[in-house]
Amino acid sequence: MKDEAEEIIITLTNEETGEDKEYYLLEYLEVEGKEYAVFLPEDKEDEFAVVLKVEGDDFVDIEDEDEFKKVIKELEDQELSLDDESEDDEESSED
Numbered sequence: 001m002k003d004e005a006e007e008i009i010i011t012l013t014n015e016e017t018g019e020d021k022e023y024y025l026l027e028y029l030e031v032e033g034k035e036y037a038v039f040l041p042e043d044k045e046d047e048f049a050v051v052l053k054v055e056g057d058d059f060v061d062i063e064d065e066d067e068f069k070k071v072i073k074e075l076e077d078q079e080l081s082l083d084d085e086s087e088d089d090e091e092s093s094e095d
Contacts, residue, residue, distance in 0.1 A: 010039060010059060012050065023050055031074045036062070038075065051075070 008025040023039035026049065030036070035054040051071055052059035062068045 008037075009042065028054070029071070029074060029078070031071050034067075036071050 009022055010025075011020050011022050013020050022042040024042055026038045026040050028035060028037055037052050037054055037059055039050045039052065041048070051062065051068070053062050053067075062071065
């Protein structure tokens with residue numbers, strides 16, 4: 001997996017408006033042996049993440065709907081796991 005400390009910013013173009021928007025790399029994740037990158041908008045105007053497949057040095061769209069669903073499920077599972085850990089930390093600090 002790539003070095004998560006490196007700062008990566010990409011520019012994506014909205015196909016409908018032609019507007020460019022910058023996104024920064026939030027994290028890498030691996031699902032079924034394939035690597036994916038999660039990006040968030042630089043301006044945080046909207047909170048929608050963009051998930052792209054990593055192919056060599058390139059980031060490409062995930063075209064297969066089933067593949068996309070697996071990646072989203074993994075992200076949701078990670079988020080739930082992080083939520084559980086923070087709840088456990090809060091409970092132990094109350095003791």
